[in-house]
Amino acid sequence: MSQPQRKPSPDPLPRGILPARALAQLCEQGLIDTGRPLAQGQIQPASLDLRLGEWAYRVRASFLPGPGRTVRDRLEQLQLHKFSLAQGAVFEAGCVYIVPLLETLKLPKGISAAANPKSSTGRLDIFTRVIADEAREFDKIPEAYEGPLYAEISPRSFSILARTGSRLSQIRFRSGPPLASDEIIALLHESEALISSGTANIDNGIALSVDLSGGEPSGQPVGFRAKRHSGLVDVDRTGALDVLDYWEPIWQKNSLILDPDQFYILASKEAVRVPPTHAAEMVPFNPLVGEFRVHYAGFFDPGFGHQSGGGEGARAVLEVRSHEVPFILEDGQIIGRLIYEPLTETPDQVYGQGIGSNYQRQGLKLSKHFKPFTP
Numbered sequence: 001m002s003q004p005q006r007k008p009s010p011d012p013l014p015r016g017i018l019p020a021r022a023l024a025q026l027c028e029q030g031l032i033d034t035g036r037p038l039a040q041g042q043i044q045p046a047s048l049d050l051r052l053g054e055w056a057y058r059v060r061a062s063f064l065p066g067p068g069r070t071v072r073d074r075l076e077q078l079q080l081h082k083f084s085l086a087q088g089a090v091f092e093a094g095c096v097y098i099v100p101l102l103e104t105l106k107l108p109k110g111i112s113a114a115a116n117p118k119s120s121t122g123r124l125d126i127f128t129r130v131i132a133d134e135a136r137e138f139d140k141i142p143e144a145y146e147g148p149l150y151a152e153i154s155p156r157s158f159s160i161l162a163r164t165g166s167r168l169s170q171i172r173f174r175s176g177p178p179l180a181s182d183e184i185i186a187l188l189h190e191s192e193a194l195i196s197s198g199t200a201n202i203d204n205g206i207a208l209s210v211d212l213s214g215g216e217p218s219g220q221p222v223g224f225r226a227k228r229h230s231g232l233v234d235v236d237r238t239g240a241l242d243v244l245d246y247w248e249p250i251w252q253k254n255s256l257i258l259d260p261d262q263f264y265i266l267a268s269k270e271a272v273r274v275p276p277t278h279a280a281e282m283v284p285f286n287p288l289v290g291e292f293r294v295h296y297a298g299f300f301d302p303g304f305g306h307q308s309g310g311g312e313g314a315r316a317v318l319e320v321r322s323h324e325v326p327f328i329l330e331d332g333q334i335i336g337r338l339i340y341e342p343l344t345e346t347p348d349q350v351y352g353q354g355i356g357s358n359y360q361r362q363g364l365k366l367s368k369h370f371k372p373f374t375p
Contacts, residue, residue, distance in 0.1 A: 013110070015176035017046050017279045019302070019347035023173065031111075035102035039165065045301045045347045046279040049118065049167040050130065052151065053100040056089060057082050062096055062152060070133040071098065071150045088163040090232065093155045098131075101149045102165070105132075105141065107173075113141035115149075115171045116281075116298045122319045123367035124233060125157040125226060125263040128168045141171070156321075157226040157263045158246065161234040168235065172279070172299060180281075180339040188275065188340055192306075196271035196313050205283050205337030208316055211269040211364075212331035214253045219375060220364060221249035223256065226263040233369055243366060243373045254331045258322035266320055267364040269332060271313025274304040276350045278340045282316070294318050294336045302343060303350025315363050 013022065020043045026032045032048065042049045057079040065074050075098060083089055091097055107113070115130035116139060129138035131150045138152070151169055153162075162168070182202050189200050201207035212222045224247040231245060243249075247265070250256065258264065274280045280300035305314035318335060329335070366373070 013175040014344045015179055016174070016342040016344040018111075018173040018175060019046050019343045019345055020044065021348055022344060023048050026111075026173070031106050031108060033104045033106065035104070039167075042167070044170065045303060045350050046343060047170040047172045047299055047301065048103070050115070050149065050151065050169045050171055051102040052085055052162060052164055052166045052168065053102050054085055054164050055082055056085055056091070056097050056099045056153075059096050059098055062154070064131065064135055064138065065133060066136060067134055071131055071148070072133075085162065085164045085166075088161055088234075091153055091155050091160050091162060093157060093159045095154065097153045099151045099153060101130075101151055101169075103171075104148045106146045107141070107144050109144045111173055111175055112143040113145075113171050113173045115139040115141070115169050118168060118170050119317070120235075120367040120369065121168045123265060123317065124160065124235070124369070125155070125319065125321075126160060126168060126235075127154040127156055128152065130169050130171065157228075158230055158233045161232055163236065166235050170299060174341075175344055178341065180341040184278075184342070185338075185340050188278065192273060192275050194273050194338075194340070197269070201334065203337075205339045207334045208268040208270055208272070208282075208318075208336045208338060209332045210318060210329055210335040211267050211315070212254055212256055212329065213269075214251075220373075221251050221375070222253060223250040223264055223266040223364065224248065224366060225250055226265075235369070238368045239371055241370045243370050246370070247366065249373070249375070256329045258320065258327045258329060260322050260324060260326060262322065264318075264320040265364070265366060266318040266329075266335075268316040268318060268335070270315070271305060272300065272316050272338065273306045273313050274300050274302055274340070275306055276302045277346055278302060278342050280304070280338050280340045282336050283339050294320050300338070301350065302347055306350070317365055 023043050057075055058081050059078045063074050065071050117128040121128050129152045132141050133147045185202050185206050214222045227248055279302055282298040
């Protein structure tokens with residue numbers, strides 16, 4: 001499907017990640033069509049939450065449409081059945097679903113986008129990716145893209161209840177090519193102390209290590225392992241579920257054997273800071289270092305853990321799944337890397353600043369759906 005010729009934006013933006021003010025302007029101009037009025041808190045400091053539409057399709061397998069093909073074309077071939085989300089519906093663990101999103105795009109030249117699961121989505125082990133028409137990659141929206149967006153949803157540990165308007169994914173918009181670099185990180189760390197440890201390991205991002213010491217906070221487990229065959233999770237209901245109905249606390253310290261196809265919630269040893277002028281992202285970890293995947297939800301908003309946001313650093317929660325073979329994690333082992341990228345302008349508000357941020361000043365923390373854990 002050929003894209004129509006588009007004129008450049010009349011007022012080219014500086015390079016970088018677009019903050020909330022710029023996202024609101026894109027919505028007002030119709031370049032982001034939200035389908036219905038924006039929900040409260042839908043625009044975050046440097047991203048936009050995406051909402052599920054009215055229908056869902058269970059499909060035989062995950063797919064990418066590829067050049068010249070739309071997601072709708074592929075759905076005609078791969079769907080097993082279609083169901084309404086108007087009153088809520090169950091997405092069963094182990095199945096794959098495609099949901100058209102309420103938001104559609106009409107991006108100007110020079111503006112591209114990238115999507116990621118929301119933090120709470122990742123912490124529930126819901127494998128979620130965004131697909132655009134003609135896409136060759138998940139979660140990547142090319143500049144000047146005009147068309148619909150779809151979410152691929154595959155709950156892994158828990159079956160979930162979701163409905164029209166539920167928010168599982170978020171999208172971040174960028175002006176120009178990516179600006180992330182180790183030079184930016186090194187300069188920022190020198191002035192802002194991006195992580196709490198004194199010496200920073202910077203190599204294609206700043207390294208984070210896993211905390212299995214059980215030291216912070218005192219008396220708490222080092223992590224949680226998802227229980228199999230647990231109950232249903234309503235993705236829009238917060239603070240309602242008992243932790244022990246869904247999670248097994250992990251108390252052994254210093255090392256942990258990851259069992260294949262089990263899901264773990266762990267935390268970084270370092271406290272992370274994201275200055276208000278930048279956004280951060282957890283990048284895919286080098287598979288040569290271990291047979292595991294870390295952190296489905298990769299976006300860290302401006303102000304996360306930063307002093308101006310009311311914190312002196314917040315530990316990164318790590319969503320970990322081992323692949324193929326058991327793998328031993330040791331306390332202090334490098335388990336992920338953060339990259340930082342400047343915003344096009346300083347945002348009006350940052351993470352933790354009266355916008356319903358759930359994870360500011362966090363330690364080891366499950367998703368917002370669970371009651372606080374008391375040993």
